[in-house]
Amino acid sequence: MVSSNSRIIILGGGAWGLSTALYLMEAGYSDVTILERAEAIPSPYSAAYDLNKIIRAEYEDEFYSKLALEAIEGWKTPLFGPYYHQTGYVVATTGKAPEKAVTHLEKALASIEKDPAFAPGIKRLDGSSDFKDYTWQYTGPLSGFKGYFNRLAGYAHSSDAMKGIWDHILARGVKSILGERAGKVVKLEYSNGKATSVTTADGRTHNADLIISALGAAGAAVLPQIGKSSVARSWSVAHVQLTEDECNLLRGIPTTNIRDLGFFFEPDPRTKLFKLCPLGIGYTNTNQHGISLPPSEQFRGSQDFIPKGDEQKLRRLLRETFPWMADRPFVDKKLCWFSDTADSNYCIDFVPGSNNSVIVLSGDSGHGFKMMPIFGKWVTDLIVKGRQSEARWKWRNPSENASQWGDSVSWRVGQGAELSELVGLDARVASPKL
Numbered sequence: 165m166v167s168s169n170s171r172i173i174i175l176g177g178g179a180w181g182l183s184t185a186l187y188l189m190e191a192g193y194s195d196v197t198i199l200e201r202a203e204a205i206p207s208p209y210s211a212a213y214d215l216n217k218i219i220r221a222e223y224e225d226e227f228y229s230k231l232a233l234e235a236i237e238g239w240k241t242p243l244f245g246p247y248y249h250q251t252g253y254v255v256a257t258t259g260k261a262p263e264k265a266v267t268h269l270e271k272a273l274a275s276i277e278k279d280p281a282f283a284p285g286i287k288r289l290d291g292s293s294d295f296k297d298y299t300w301q302y303t304g305p306l307s308g309f310k311g312y313f314n315r316l317a318g319y320a321h322s323s324d325a326m327k328g329i330w331d332h333i334l335a336r337g338v339k340s341i342l343g344e345r346a347g348k349v350v351k352l353e354y355s356n357g358k359a360t361s362v363t364t365a366d367g368r369t370h371n372a373d374l375i376i377s378a379l380g381a382a383g384a385a386v387l388p389q390i391g392k393s394s395v396a397r398s399w400s401v402a403h404v405q406l407t408e409d410e411c412n413l414l415r416g417i418p419t420t421n422i423r424d425l426g427f428f429f430e431p432d433p434r435t436k437l438f439k440l441c442p443l444g445i446g447y448t449n450t451n452q453h454g455i456s457l458p459p460s461e462q463f464r465g466s467q468d469f470i471p472k473g474d475e476q477k478l479r480r481l482l483r484e485t486f487p488w489m490a491d492r493p494f495v496d497k498k499l500c501w502f503s504d505t506a507d508s509n510y511c512i513d514f515v516p517g518s519n520n521s522v523i524v525l526s527g528d529s530g531h532g533f534k535m536m537p538i539f540g541k542w543v544t545d546l547i548v549k550g551r552q553s554e555a556r557w558k559w560r561n562p563s564e565n566a567s568q569w570g571d572s573v574s575w576r577v578g579q580g581a582e583l584s585e586l587v588g589l590d591a592r593v594a595s596p597k598l
């Protein structure tokens with residue numbers, strides 16, 4: 165039984181850990197500590213350590229559409245509002261898109277098209293002149309583009325949002341231990357079937373009544389039992405360095421997602437970086453135990469790399485939309501790691517066999533940041549109820565998942581790969597020992 169003065173430790177101060185701390189604090193839990201391996205928030209190891217993330221509510225599963233719509237309302241509150249930019253959202257496929265990408269677009273549109281909240285702000289677009297009506301800055305051919313504009317969407321500055329919430333919760337009593345030794349979690353200790361403490365890299369033991377693991381892609385390093393159902397996967401990110409005039413030229417453009425190529429955002433006014441991400445299945449880093457984890461820091465620190473195929477996709481995206489940028493160098497290239505599940509559902513549940521002493525928050529599946537304003541509420545509800553009643557978010561045993569991997573999830577278009585296939589077998593890619 166968790167009471168308001170129970171000792172609660174959250175592992176990881178990323179998007180979900182911070183939201184959880186926020187809601188626990190607001191619900192009156194007075195002894196909440198975040199353990200985080202980074203020296204400061206935002207953590208460079210977080211999947212949301214970034215300029216921006218798409219905030220949109222269209223999903224093939226209406227369940228998530230409704231939640232995302234609620235989250236968008238959360239993005240408009242004084243706490244989250246400074247980080248939200250409702251620039252609108254253009255979604256399209258090119259004339260060469262595979263059938264799966266076209267079907268995905270249609271299904272996602274259907275999830276919001278009839279909703280009274282969205283309907284007035286949605287416009288179907290067909291052909292380049294329709295798209296240029298909405299975004300005059302597109303100067304490329306937009307070959308065969310078909311899709312829609314959705315006014316009720318945009319992006320959030322994800323690093324700034326995490327920093328903002330961090331400052332907010334620390335000022336209100338949430339405690340924290342940061343750093344590669346003091347804050348890095350290495351294991352959980354159990355006694356009589358219950359987790360009782362967390363050990364950090366400096367050898368210290370932190371006693372807890374409830375442990376909430378929010379370690380993102382690194383979850384299986386501490387809870388190996390999630391490793392077969394929540395898999396570390398990465399997508400590429402790249403940027404173009406713009407001049408001030410170029411940045412001003414693109415001010416206010418809608419977040420643009422071309423389903424068979426990739427997506428981009430309004431440039432960041434502070435750094436003048438224009439961020440792009442290719443779409444595809446992404447890359448895993450599977451170790452000898454069959455578990456994918458993010459590669460070692462050494463590799464991550466030394467990388468300024470994205471796979472060639474992704475770079476080609478992004479150049480095509482630019483040729484179609486902003487050809488003047490298409491041959492510019494890409495800077496700050498990186499692989500960004502998230503936690504993926506077979507059916508793209510989150511996992512928000514007690515760890516079986518832990519006597520309700522450990523909760524795992526994992527499997528964001530690359531669509532979890534937008535939920536930051538409401539995510540923590542689901543965790544406080546779980547604590548109060550003592551069991552997960554939402555079937556989508558229940559703990560799943562690896563065998564229940566095995567048959568679902570593959571192409572059942574519609575955004576998984578194309579081929580995935582192992583990181584080692586991309587960079588050549590290299591000791592630096594080895595994931596941490598379990």
Ligand SMILES: Cc1cc2nc3c(=O)[nH]c(=O)nc-3n(C[C@H](O)[C@H](O)[C@H](O)COP(=O)(O)OP(=O)(O)OC[C@H]3O[C@@H](n4cnc5c(N)ncnc54)[C@H](O)[C@@H]3O)c2cc1C
Pocket residue numbers: 175176177178179180181182199200201202207208209210211212216217218219347348349350378379380381382385386398399400401441500501502525526528529530531532533534535
């Ligand atoms: C390229 C890319 C694009 C994305 N785009 C979108 C988007 O447009 N919209 C959207 O909604 N979502 C998007 N996402 C997903 C979003 O970033 C994640 O859903 C979200 O960050 C998940 O939050 P989290 O707290 O579970 O994990 P994270 O934010 O990754 O946080 C995990 C935290 O755990 C810490 N940690 C790790 N190991 C340890 C340890 N041993 N000890 C202590 N601390 C540790 C890390 O430092 C980090 O702070 C994208 C992800 C990627 C990779």
